[in-house]
Amino acid sequence: MTVPVRIAIDAMGGDHGPETILAGVEVARVRHPDTAFVLFGDEARLRPILEKYPALAASARIVHTDVVVGMDDKPSQALRRGRYRSSMWRAIDAVKVNEADAAVSAGNTGALMAMAKVNLRTMPGIGRPAIAAIWPTLRGESIVLDVGASIGATAQSLIEMAIMGSAMARTVFDIEHPTVGLLNVGVEEIKGVEEVKEAGRILREEGVPDVRYFGFVEGNDIGAGTVDVVVTEGFSGNIALKTAxxxxxxxxxxxxxxxxxxxxxxxxxxxxxxxxxxxxxxxxPRRSNGGVFLGLNGVVIKSHGGADAEGFAAAVDLGYDMVRHRLLARIQTSIVSRPASVATIGAEAAEAEGQS
Known part of the structure; x- marks a missing residue:
């Protein structure tokens, strides 16, 4: 008998309210009947909506929360006001205490990342988490990260993202050896900022297990699908996403x-x-909705705040796939198998990140 995938839902996040969220959960339930849902939010609002979906009601339970993180709340405000009591925090915490295998929210991205990082912490050997998005291309689909978790990146952070993105590509696309490229202003090795050039040198000369390094790629290569994984820092990644x-x-x-x-x-x-x-x-855009927070001790999926039911269902689908195909274990295995020289740099970067 297949063990159900347990997914925690922040039912109060997003632009359109719990009606759209629960409609999306119902769409995902039809596609994945082996899923159990925990819905966090205002029970007085959620219960009448849930009753419209009898089959979903049979595989879901509501956990009442009385705080909603606003879409305009600063991460620090959300942590102070919504820690322990908000639907967003409780959904993430369900993953931490093993009441759920993944959490999905359409809420405030900054608040979600802050809460996820504080509650779940980063994996050993990872300096900072990243948001990975699935990107439609002329060849099919690629993974792009980071698309907004943090601004700027060290060479080691870029290498860690290459490892995590490669693991995700193997999980989502079922590719044994996905190609990985570093986003740059040109393909020549002499071009770009020092961090990108250094990351390229390490990946090219020292190599990292499970990372099939292609080289530098440019902006037009993202839509062309030149590589399976495009690695960049969050500022340029988010601009590229919004531009597309x-x-x-x-x-x-x-x-x-x-x-x-x-x-x-x-x-x-x-x-x-x-x-x-x-x-x-x-x-x-609904077909590719959902960003994965990579590098945490748990699976957290960020849906676009303005997603409709079909779009939110796609984010839930992504969480389901991450759990079923054991994404976290794949990332951890790849991190542990790094060359000693790269692992040492990674430990120093993680320590510096923790002190900042």
């Missing part, structure tokens, strides 16, 4: 305007609507 989202919306608006401009264009749309349906599906 904005470009997709811009292209969709252009197409809608062009297709309705003339009678001939409208007729052309009718003839090509199957092709446009495929394009719409590939550009649908």
């Amino acid at each position: 989202e904005g470009t997709a919306k811009q292209l969709a608006a252009y197409l809608r305007a062009a297709m309705g401009r003339t009678l001939r264009a409208r007729l052309g749309y009718l003839l090509a609507r199957d092709a446009f349906a495929v394009l719409r599906q590939k550009m649908d």
Whole structure:
């Protein structure tokens, strides 16, 4: 008998309220009937919504919380006000105390990262966590990290992200040896900031088990799918993510305007609507919703705050896959098997990160 995957849900996070969250959980339950859910939030609001989904109600329980972390709360404010009592904290804590295997929230990203880092702590050998996103490409999908957990990165942090991203690619894409590239302003070894050049040198010359290093990649390589894993620091990664989202919306608006401009264009749309349906599906951001917080002693998934039910379900799906395919164990194995020289640098970086 298959052991259920237990997923803790911050039912109060996000822009659209618990109605959308629970609708998304129901979509995920249909796809993964071997899942048990713990819903954290205001029981008076959640109970009537849950009753609309009898099958979900049979596999879920509500844990009442009386504090909601606001989307505009600063991480420090969220920690002071919502620690121990908020739906966000309690969902993360359920993972820590082994009442859940993963936590999913559409709430405030900064607050979620702060609470996850304080509550779960980073894995041994990891200096700082990173947010990894699944990115649609011309070849299929790639993983990009970090897309916003922290600004700036040392060479060692970039190497740790390469290890974690590679483990995630093996988990999500079922690729034995995924390729890993460092995002840079050019592919030549002399280009880029010192941290990126040093990380590239270590990965190229010393090598890291389970990391198939490709070399430097540029911004256009992300959408092209040149590598399976793109590693960068959170500032540039978040800008790249938001730029891609904005470009997709811009292209969709252009197409809608062009297709309705003339009678001939409208007729052309009718003839090509199957092709446009495929394009719409590939550009649908809901299919790739969900960022994984890598490097923590637990699985935490961040859904886009504005996600609809289908989008939130995709984030839950991602959490399910991370648990079923033992992502944490794969990362830990790869970290432990680093060369001694790289591991020493990693221990020093982790210690410095803890003191900062």
